[in-house]
Amino acid sequence: MAFISSGYNPEKPMEGRITDIGPKHYDQFYPEIIKKNKGKWSHHEILEPGILVHVAENGDEVFTVRCGGARLMSASHIQEICDIADKHCDGKLRFTTRNNIEFMTDSKDKMLALKADLAQRKFDGGSYKFPIGGTGAGITNIVHTQGWVHCHTPATDASGTVKATMDEVFSDFQDMRLPAKLRISMACCLNMCGAVHCSDIAILGYHRKPPILDHEYLDKVCEVPLAVAACPTAAIKPSKVELANGETVKSVAVKNERCMYCGNCYTMCPSMPLSDAEGDGIVLMAGGKVSNRISAPKFSKVVVAFLPNEMPRWPTMTHAIKKMIEEYAKGARKYERFGDWTDRIGWERFFDVCELDFTHHLIDDFRDAAYQSWRQTSQFKF
Amino acid sequence: MAKHNTPLLDELESGPWPSFVSDIKQEADVRAKNEKGIDFQIPSEACDDLLGLLELSYKDGTTHWKHGGIVGVFGYGGGIIGRYSDKPKEFPAVAAFHTIRVSQPGAKYYTTEFLRQLMDLWQLRGSGLTNMHGSTGDIVLLGTTTPQLEEIFYTLTHDMDQDLGGSGSNLRTPADCIGQSRCEYACYDTQEICYFLTMMYQDELHRPAFPYKFKFKFDGCPNCCVASIARSDLSFIGTWRDQIGIDQAEVAKYIDGTNPANAGAHKGRDWGAFDLDAEVLNLCPTECMKYEDGKLTINDKECTRCMHCINVMPKALKIGKQRGVSLLAGAKAPIVDGAQMGSLIVPFLEIDQTMNKQLADFESEEEWMEYLEEKYAGVVEVIESIWDYWMEEGKNRERLGELMIRQGLQKLLEKIGMEPQAVHVDHPRTNPYIFWKEDEVPGGWDRDINEYRKHHAR
Numbered sequence: 002m003a004f005i006s007s008g009y010n011p012e013k014p015m016e017g018r019i020t021d022i023g024p025k026h027y028d029q030f031y032p033e034i035i036k037k038n039k040g041k042w043s044h045h046e047i048l049e050p051g052i053l054v055h056v057a058e059n060g061d062e063v064f065t066v067r068c069g070g071a072r073l074m075s076a077s078h079i080q081e082i083c084d085i086a087d088k089h090c091d092g093k094l095r096f097t098t099r100n101n102i103e104f105m106t107d108s109k110d111k112m113l114a115l116k117a118d119l120a121q122r123k124f125d126g127g128s129y130k131f132p133i134g135g136t137g138a139g140i141t142n143i144v145h146t147q148g149w150v151h152c153h154t155p156a157t158d159a160s161g162t163v164k165a166t167m168d169e170v171f172s173d174f175q176d177m178r179l180p181a182k183l184r185i186s187m188a189c190c191l192n193m194c195g196a197v198h199c200s201d202i203a204i205l206g207y208h209r210k211p212p213i214l215d216h217e218y219l220d221k222v223c224e225v226p227l228a229v230a231a232c233p234t235a236a237i238k239p240s241k242v243e244l245a246n247g248e249t250v251k252s253v254a255v256k257n258e259r260c261m262y263c264g265n266c267y268t269m270c271p272s273m274p275l276s277d278a279e280g281d282g283i284v285l286m287a288g289g290k291v292s293n294r295i296s297a298p299k300f301s302k303v304v305v306a307f308l309p310n311e312m313p314r315w316p317t318m319t320h321a322i323k324k325m326i327e328e329y330a331k332g333a334r335k336y337e338r339f340g341d342w343t344d345r346i347g348w349e350r351f352f353d354v355c356e357l358d359f360t361h362h363l364i365d366d367f368r369d370a371a372y373q374s375w376r377q378t379s380q381f382k383f
Numbered sequence: 384m385a386k387h388n389t390p391l392l393d394e395l396e397s398g399p400w401p402s403f404v405s406d407i408k409q410e411a412d413v414r415a416k417n418e419k420g421i422d423f424q425i426p427s428e429a430c431d432d433l434l435g436l437l438e439l440s441y442k443d444g445t446t447h448w449k450h451g452g453i454v455g456v457f458g459y460g461g462g463i464i465g466r467y468s469d470k471p472k473e474f475p476a477v478a479a480f481h482t483i484r485v486s487q488p489g490a491k492y493y494t495t496e497f498l499r500q501l502m503d504l505w506q507l508r509g510s511g512l513t514n515m516h517g518s519t520g521d522i523v524l525l526g527t528t529t530p531q532l533e534e535i536f537y538t539l540t541h542d543m544d545q546d547l548g549g550s551g552s553n554l555r556t557p558a559d560c561i562g563q564s565r566c567e568y569a570c571y572d573t574q575e576i577c578y579f580l581t582m583m584y585q586d587e588l589h590r591p592a593f594p595y596k597f598k599f600k601f602d603g604c605p606n607c608c609v610a611s612i613a614r615s616d617l618s619f620i621g622t623w624r625d626q627i628g629i630d631q632a633e634v635a636k637y638i639d640g641t642n643p644a645n646a647g648a649h650k651g652r653d654w655g656a657f658d659l660d661a662e663v664l665n666l667c668p669t670e671c672m673k674y675e676d677g678k679l680t681i682n683d684k685e686c687t688r689c690m691h692c693i694n695v696m697p698k699a700l701k702i703g704k705q706r707g708v709s710l711l712a713g714a715k716a717p718i719v720d721g722a723q724m725g726s727l728i729v730p731f732l733e734i735d736q737t738m739n740k741q742l743a744d745f746e747s748e749e750e751w752m753e754y755l756e757e758k759y760a761g762v763v764e765v766i767e768s769i770w771d772y773w774m775e776e777g778k779n780r781e782r783l784g785e786l787m788i789r790q791g792l793q794k795l796l797e798k799i800g801m802e803p804q805a806v807h808v809d810h811p812r813t814n815p816y817i818f819w820k821e822d823e824v825p826g827g828w829d830r831d832i833n834e835y836r837k838h839h840a841r
């Protein structure tokens with residue numbers, strides 16, 4: 002491999018340098034029918050799972066086919082998406098906030114041809130490349146983070162837990178039988194890059210062991226004050242440690258009972274790793290939402306404190322998720338979101354019907370929120 | 384032939400959902416065969432080694448990545464996440480595997496021309512793997528080496544007119560819902576304002592100067608499709624302050640079943656005949672709707688614009704015409720003290736519906752930007768006064784929401800020149816220990832004990 006220059010000259014980095022130009026202007030990327038009718042849409046209808054039609058005030062129609070996709074996508078896959086868009090959609094397409102791909106056409110016939118084309122494309126391993134669905138009162142794609150594919154603090158994998166879950170709930174991706182839409186999100190450590198804290202169901206990676214201290218190297222590779230400052234719960238303090246060889250070195254001590262296993266110290270200091278096969282696993286949360294529809298947005302609540310990592314398909318986790326979805330489908334009223342359903346039936350009933358254990362870990366929230374989570378009425382259900 | 388055995392990952396190839404494992408293998412294969420004759424600038428076995436490394440994580444249940452240290456492009460404080468593996472000998476092709484955040488276009492519309500160009504660049508100079516998209520919204524190019532960073536940046540900016548996104552303690556790449564481009568519920572042009580603010584604050588986006596990260600997100604209506612209320616320091620939610628439009632003939636068609644409820648979102652189950660009372664009137668959180676003598680009426684003064692009735696009957700009910708945004712501040716994920724939802728700070732900033740000139744109507748982008756500066760002057764004022772406040776008072780790594788808790792909502796409202804109103808609270812305080820300002824109390828706090836004693840014996 003020979004180094005190919007882009008034109009950049011490392012001797013003169015400022016020469017011809019272009020900065021601060023931002024993203025491309027959206028106008029260049031709109032399909033014609035979108036450009037023409039922007040701001041003039043009248044209404045829409047979901048014709049069948051994954052197929053939408055939006056009707057403009059002047060009667061123009063745009064048909065959208067929504068397909069799921071793993072957000073970890075190869076260039077080859079994206080090139081195939083481009084081939085499809087070139088063939089059916091005048092070279093335009095879009096992605097949704099939840100990592101779905103949307104192909105748009107301006108006629109029903111084109112949409113039908115597109116649909117047939119998408120439905121037959123599969124990976125060599127057998128999975129669909131472009132499953133159609135993710136609309137209405139069903140389950141759409143899971144938003145997620147990096148996991149073992151690319152991060153240094155995950156307590157589980159993201160892509161794998163998501164694939165395992167989507168396989169299990171796939172029929173609801175292609176159906177609209179639920180009382181309302183159900184959003185699942187995934188984040189691989191408590192930093193929650195994916196902001197999963199307002200999802201109907203959230204999968205969260207969680208560590209349970211404080212960092213291991215590599216005393217011999219710590220002061221050589223880390224700035225002790227920075228490591229100390231990194232800890233949000235002030236669990237870390239500087240200390241002197243005597244090594245096996247009798248040498249005394251500067252290092253840190255961690256007050257284990259204060260640690261909430263966030264990994265911020267490891268981010269700062271490579272001599273404080275914390276991942277651990279037995280310690281790490283999954284937390285499940287439920288009942289959050291972001292829409293203002295009917296009730297106010299709300300946070301998800303912890304419903305399972307810990308499940309071990311079961312590679313490659315996390316069966317205990319997917320089983321618990323599936324059970325929650327089934328009970329919700331059975332018990333909730335039309336338009337009722339997951340969290341509105343749990344509020345109505347009461348959490349004690351939720352744990353009952355979902356056959357989940359209420360353990361002591363689920364009581365006493367972190368800091369101020371704790372008091373607000375206690376029950377302050379004599380009303381409860383047996 | 385695959386370079387590494389990956390029995391655990393192979394199990395993730397079956398099942399209907401698109402398999403990321405199959406896709407990585409596909410790219411590994413493309414690189415191995417190299418039919419296009421690409422002179423790969425990072426090891427051609429990057430995808431194979433990523434699979435090998437990932438298989439190892441699946442086997443031993445832990446990550447094999449280390450924090451990345453300082454890598455980036457000259458002059459920018461963000462946009463690149465450094466990453467090294469802790470198994471460089473076994474998996475040399477991914478020993479260094481940095482990601483690049485590329486600023487995504489509005490509502491993530493693309494031309495295939497742009498995507499092909501980007502993918503050509505990425506197959507040449509990176510692993511060929513991406514995230515479409517990262518959680519903030521950026522295109523994430525997953526995995527390259529340090530020497531390629533400037534080269535990629537050069538090609539992006541010179542040949543593709545395309546910039547990096549944000550990371551670190553700066554403005555993160557703003558993101559928007561599909562909005563008016565294809566959604567009849569949108570109360571303002573989310574793409575326009577998102578683009579405008581992204582361009583206006585390029586410096587803040589690329590050069591960390593804030594106490595911590597800061598995010599804008601733009602939802603066209605209270606349905607909140609981009610979840611701005613939960614995950615942006617400043618959330619823009621479209622709304623209106625006049626009447627919901629009602630087309631009585633279309634209402635009748637919902638009642639008789641001609642129009643599908645909720646645009647057909649519930650077609651997967653037989654929920655019985657449409658029941659206006661049960662499905663709309665009784666679910667309206669403010670009970671402000673009535674249906675009498677074949678006529679639907681809404682007491683708009685009491686409506687809180689939750690969107691429910693409009694979602695259920697999109698053909699019959701339309702968002703109002705006097706439109707604008709509500710601004711909510713301080714949302715964040717739980718780290719550290721707990722999650723925060725956005726709190727209402729500006730109930731309604733009207734957006735002038737007559738100012739709808741587009742880029743094409745101007746000679747240059749600069750002129751259009753000036754026009755938008757006028758159109759969104761109110762928004763800019765709020766943003767900048769919030770930033771001034773946060774940069775002055777915020778501690779290092781303190782999100783705006785945490786500062787609001789520490790110093791109180793009143794302080795923020797005061798900084799943005801907003802009079803506190805009942806709509807700012809869910810309920811008034813329950814605890815009467817009010818800290819008065821001295822100048823609010825007639826006569827102030829300096830009193831004379833001798834004067835007091837004239838009237839009160841010791």
Ligand code: HEM
Binds near residue numbers: 268
């Ligand atoms: C102290 C807390 C946090 C730490 C230490 C942290 C650390 C990281 C790291 C190391 C990455 C890079 C992952 C990679 O290798 O690609 C990352 C990505 C990211 N972070 Fe965080 N993070 C924190 C909190 C958050 C929060 C609260 C949010 C959002 C509200 C957030 C949003 C993101 C996003 C959107 C990404 C891109 C990830 C993706 O799309 O996969 N982070 N974060």
Ligand code: HEM
Binds near residue numbers: 231452461
């Ligand atoms: C309190 C300590 C630290 C925390 C909590 C922390 C957290 C983070 C987070 C959240 C990210 C994710 C990237 C993003 O989305 O912004 C990140 C990236 C990064 N961190 Fe740190 N970090 C810390 C200290 C350091 C130190 C001391 C260094 C260097 C010596 C460093 C170098 C980097 C680099 C190079 C990146 C990726 C590039 C970038 O975001 O521009 N970090 N860190």
Ligand code: HEM
């Ligand atoms: C630090 C806060 C408080 C102080 C300093 C305080 C002080 C007092 C004092 C000095 C009296 C009158 C004693 C007397 O002359 O009979 C009193 C009466 C009373 N306080 Fe408080 N109090 C406080 C908070 C509260 C609160 C929070 C409540 C109820 C939630 C409360 C309920 C009462 C009641 C019911 C009486 C009796 C009134 C009556 O029978 O006329 N107090 N308090």
Ligand code: HEM
């Ligand atoms: C923060 C300081 C104080 C608080 C919060 C407080 C609060 C109270 C409360 C709640 C009552 C009962 C009212 C009732 O039930 O009627 C009370 C009664 C009383 N307090 Fe205090 N008090 C404080 C300081 C003092 C001090 C310093 C003294 C005297 C030196 C004092 C003397 C009394 C007396 C004499 C009563 C009436 C007792 C009775 O009638 O049974 N208090 N106080």
Ligand code: SF4
Binds near residue numbers: 147188
């Ligand atoms: S959630 Fe945690 S482990 Fe996952 S990408 Fe973000 S920081 Fe890394």
Ligand code: SF4
Binds near residue numbers: 212236237260266
């Ligand atoms: S893991 Fe987090 S809480 Fe625990 S010591 Fe490290 S920084 Fe502190």
Ligand code: SF4
Binds near residue numbers: 562
């Ligand atoms: S937030 Fe509202 S305007 Fe934006 S896409 Fe969703 S429903 Fe439409």
Ligand code: SF4
Binds near residue numbers: 692
């Ligand atoms: S928008 Fe919500 S509050 Fe307003 S009338 Fe409709 S259902 Fe009622």
